[in-house]
Amino acid sequence: MLTAVFTAALALLLLGAGGAVLRQNTLVYGGSAAACAVAFLAALLWLLGGGEPERLVLPVGLPWLPVQLRLDALSAFFLLLVDGLGLLASIYALGYGRHEEEPQRVLPFYPAFLAGMNFALLADDAFSFLVAWEFMSLASWLLVLASHRQPETRRAAYIYLVMAAFGTAALILAFGVLAGPEGGYAFEQMRQRPDAFWPATLIAFLALVGAGSKAGLAPLHVWLPLAHPAAPSHVSALMSGAMTKVALYAIIRILFDLLDSVVWWWGLVFLLVGGGSALLGVLFATVQRDLKTLLASSTIENLGVVIAAVGLAIAFKANGLPLLGAVALVAGLFHALNHAVFKGLLFLGAGAVLVATGTRDLERLGGLIHRMPYTALAFLVGCAAIAAIPPLNGFASEWLLFQSVIEGAVLPQWSLQFAVPVVGALLALSAALALAAFVRAFGIAFLGRPRAAETAAAREVEATMRVPMGLLAALAVLIGLVPGLALRVIGPVIEALFGTAAISAAAGRFLWLAPPGRLDVAYSGFGLFAAGAVLLVLTVAVVKRASRTAPRRSAPWDCGFPDPHPATQYSAAGFAQPIRRVFADSVFRAVERVDMPAPGEQRPARLELRFDDRAWTLIYAPITRAVGTVTERLNVLQFLTIRRNLSLMFGALVLLLAIIAVLR
Amino acid sequence: MSAVHFVLLAPLLGSIALALVPYRRAAALGNVAVSAATLASSLSLFVVEPYRGTLLFVDDFNIYLVVLTAFVAFTTSLFSSSYIAHEVETGRLTPNELRFYHAMYQAFVLTLLLALVANNLGLMWVAVEGATLTTALMVGLYRTHEAIEAAWKYFILCGVGIALALFGTILMYLAAQPVMGAGLAAMAWTELLGPVAQMDPTILNLAFVFLLIGYGTKVGLAPLHAWLPDAHAEGPTPISAVLSGLLLNVALYAVLRFKMLLASNEGVIAPGPLMISMGLSSLLLGSVMLYRRRDIKRMFAYSSIEHMGIITFAFGMGGAFANFAGLLHMTMHSLTKSAIFFAVGHIAQVKGTQKIADISGLTASHPALGWGLVLGVVAIAGLPPLGIFMSEFLVLTSTMARQPLLAIPLVLGLLLGFGALILRLQSVAFGPPSGRTGPVTASLLPLYAHLVLVLIAGLYLPPPLVAWFQTVARLLG
Amino acid sequence: MTLSESTIYDVTHLLDGTVLLLSFALLYQRRLFGVLSAFALQSLVLALAAAWQAFANDAPHLYITAGIALFFKTIIIPLALHRIVVNLGIHREVETALGIGATLIVGASLAALAIVLVLPVTAASVALTRENLALSLSVVLLGLLMMITRRNAVTQVVGFMSLENGLLLAAVGVRGMPFVVEISAAFAVMVAFIIFGVFFFQIRERFDTLDVSYVERFRGERH
């Protein structure tokens, strides 16, 4: 199976090289789809079949450590995510790619990006992992630069790559500590090396910072809402849906596999970071006016949720409660899986909107449900799933996570006892706000009346783009109704990491979700769906029997003052106003300025709206300023006279001489 | 006559011959031919017995540097022929200057090779001095205000540096003479290695400080670096390529030889911390200075300072991994940086400017050059799967494992440099194209040959190279 | 005739000490011609020191070194620089970046540093006496000091050559130093002068001055 995945990844690399030369849309995307399908099936079969991890050693890499590849449950699970989404995104791209302005800037890098993610998941030594990891960043950076002519895209790409380099540096350092002075770079050596307390803590936090920056955790998230939307939509889907999962994989791999134990207060930090990111991300999602930026912001939220689950798992595991830890991690992985499904779906949907209307600006969209019924339905399912609406998949994982949070009461440390409910509140608030964000996204973009001419002229997209959306929507429903399907593939991961068969019992009951040992507390998406369906049918039957007349169509009532102009509709900014007001000062520093013309003036009144990311103003802007100041000050060195340069040399000489005079 | 002599003889005769050839095309071809001959004879070093004479020698350390030098000199001569053709067409160089240029090019290669294979401290010093003289003349080749100023600065700073290095060399002999007696043996690398243990550590310390400052000036270590950016920016681009790609390596090679010597003496102050601090200061300074650059060649010159800092830091750290990384980084940097200068040279010619602000959208207007530059900068910035990533990975991990506090300035410097390079790369290579968009007559072969080698090395190092590196890494301690 | 070790030492020490003294004299000069004269005198003493070593240690090749120092550094170079100053109408005062008094104090500290540095050396382990090592080290450092505290190009050149004098002082003092070093040192001085000459020529051609700060207006990046 490993060989199959490896071959697929290698084929992707070759496709990338071929893409640079051939520039054949169908070939590159078709080939990518095929390779992803192979890798997906191989990973799936491996997970279902179980068995020992497979290994492969390649004759490349560090001279004394050839590249080690390994397929175990954890990598297989994440391969499933990456390649599943990769498969669908590639099919989608068969249609989407034809609308690309400069396809030669996408074709070579798209398969390379997929290959990077695959190799990162397969790598079993630090060097090859980091090569694949950073290769993935590199390829995605170039994909972001596909529309390089827009200055804001270049800015996004720049911030992205610098943050990626920062993250990689942190990971390199983490692996440096893990490997030790003898350079045991193979993961197998790291697993066997005992880690003392402080080095282990260092590793954990470097991993959190390093992989967290890729996952978009606050306050390292600033690049994400810029870079993810700037890429072509199928790439955005992969960046948000798959690449963030690779980051998650790195965190889990390091914390639960390479380190031999965890410390409870790491969990506290993870919980707070996760909860904070969740709230921050979703708040940004509620106010964005760019559809893809909105989706990207929501990625921050979802990864925050997953990291909070990981934090809980750490806290439980450190306190000797592996069973509860396993449940928390299941919740996290389940949510990660779900996020891949619905965020992939939503980005593909946004891409379809972009293709059909040429804009991602919510204030120019509207009424697309009439013109793009298929996309609208799929997007609606995605919105409902991400807003944690039962019985869809998003709710199932949130439900499990909340159960885990409630179990947090058994944790002995008072700080955790306080933090867990607080984080629970943050997560609850995020879930509720996600509902707001996605009602707004769907309501403004797809409902109401078109706000611009190009939106009014939109047409449904081609079948190659519709089918992947449909499949993802079906998947969101299916996993929601039968969560056991997801648990079936998560189970082996948990068994490998926690050494317990804890969730096999739960996984056995395909239609029910329940914490282990608590079969009384259960949730069944299917049951609810069935009951709801019965009630719905009953309602419809009764009402239709009582009232047979067909509805009459007329102009909207609108309290007697209907105005056909689309500008009279509620705008995206207006819809977000209540939430913006509530959270304005604390999070956004939103500034609303109304430019009201004096009575008698003819010009229209204008509302100007600005909001900043506090992380940017508090952290990144000062750093940028500091770099600016330092570089400006030191730039004097370029303009020194020869004599002054000689003085520097003289100073260095005398200093060194003085040092050896003192030390001798 | 051994293969070593052929390696030196080829550029020597070539230099004389090229000084006499008045024809432009023939001279450029001759330059390539001589460089090819040098490369061929350097490759023959692999097959013959290691040579070990009183004045010249070949060992595991210098053999690969010799081959690298000959190789880069060869590819640069290829680049040079198309570059110079353009310069002559646009009238920036006269036929006489051209003759001078080609003769000096070969003389420069000769001094570099001589410095590498010299078994004698004095001879090596003479060779490095010769390299300074030849390049100073070539830096001033264009006779513009800036070029002359750069050459003047180069000459004064390196002159002082080389004088200090000579003082260090004399001190070395002072220490060696009482132990080994008078004569050539007391200045031969091969002979010194054993007896150094009995020499007076105080003198050795003193000698090393002078050598570090002296040769360090040529390496471009901060704060001794001031000559480097201007010399790179104002001279002909092929010279920038060999300055960054070769001369810095050779100077560093000299420092390392002395470090190797000192490693066998118990009493000396460890040279490591000195090299670490100079390496870090170069790294940080180089990175910071990258931000405000307006001239593209000067920017990459600062990037050379940055990388020399990393390499010096790695050797200062010592240990199997860091030394290995340092050697690898030296090789990769010289291939990558010269490739970048190949690209930059043609870019400056086609756009008619070296100002960063006036160049943009290269990948759109000149895809081959533009993507070549992207690849080169991506490599130099330390992104995988290119070679520099491997060495930076090794340096960072081993530093973190042994001296976590040192990892902080190291990472800071790397990230600062990364940020600046990518910032400029994006503005140059992407965005709407600017300026002239006409076709370019560039020889892309040397550029892509280097990049392919760097790419391969990032994933796979041939075992003989690894064996050399490991032997040398052990010797470096 | 054989000389006692102490005689050799005393004379060597005396000559080397004079060279150092003349280094201080170089720093002390306020007028350009004074600098040139002091440099000529220093080179003369260096030549004497080299000749003395040749005589005392029976090392005839050092006479060549002495000759080079006498011929070039004592006569030719000072004369040439004198002409340049006259012909180009260079300001005859020494333009200082650091006051003369302060320079001398720094110079004295450098000499002290040199002594501190060589103090731990055991007499037997070095081919040169500690004192002579300290003296030549001081001369090197003072030459460098001169280069950085004087603005005028001529004084900088003199500073550089004074630095080289320090090198030679160390080189000739060592017994049995292979020829390579002497030749190359002398060679370096020669080449240095030639190159300097080339530069002076170009600089005069372009800038009509020898003041280095004029050259430095074109430090690049300020177009």
Added chain:
Amino acid sequence: MSWLFQLLQAALVLAAAPLLTGFVRVLKARLLGRRGPPLLQPYRDLLRLLRKDPVIADNASWLFRSAPYLGFALIWLGACLVPTFTSRMGLGATADFIALMGILAAARFVTTLAGLDVGTAFGGIGSSRDIMIGALAEPAVLMVIFTISLLTHTTSLPLISEFMQTGAVGLRVSLALALIALVMVAIAENARIPVDNPATHLELTMVHEAMVLEYSGRHLALIDATAMLKLVLYVSLIAAIFVPFGMATGAGSAGAIALGLATWVGKLAAGGALLAVFETSIAKMRVFRVSEFLGGALLLGLLATLYLYVTRAL
């Protein structure tokens, strides 16, 4: 047996919903010194609306037409999940308290989208405000769930009722805080004064009524019925958690069931009476005060959880 109870409950909540709303209206009118409408007026209203021709805006989509049915079915489903007269229900193991909140969120999802469908200013204003209220109310309820489930060690509503009925929990500060928080949420969710006014039209401060402004005929009937059902749901929910006394547990004899039914009706009446009294004694607040009101509920919920730890630690 449990499925029989479940069916019975589904029918009962449906039947009781208009009655409770009518009761509150009558009581409010009496408190204000008016005669008020007849108790059964809501039934008549619903029937009348059902018989009317529905009018739909030209550009309304399928979502607009299906939303009333979906919303009604969802709230009905939610009402079926709350233990009323017995804790033994067929759907008891299908959904817990958290899932109940999910169902309510789903209903909100559908209705707020429907409010945006026609593209009128009123629909947007209503949806936007309703969403804000929901965004703050849901986490408050979740905090209440945390508190309750920490006390009762379960999130299953029937089990919570059974546990609370035993009285083992006793009186606690946390419970009081949770109760207040849940009541505040219930007021907001049911669009009652002071958050919203179910009786007004054409006021810029209104929320729910603005959202459903475009509906008429049977659709409006369904929406009104949904609101009535929701009131029953919340009163039953508060009763089931905080005053589950009288509710039948276990297999349940006929007598126990009868007692359960009787107490449930009593609880609904008491809840309705309290609501009427409360509504007549308080003024409607500005829309943006609502966030403070619900933020207060959220904080109370959080405090309830934290107090629990404090008291447990003591």
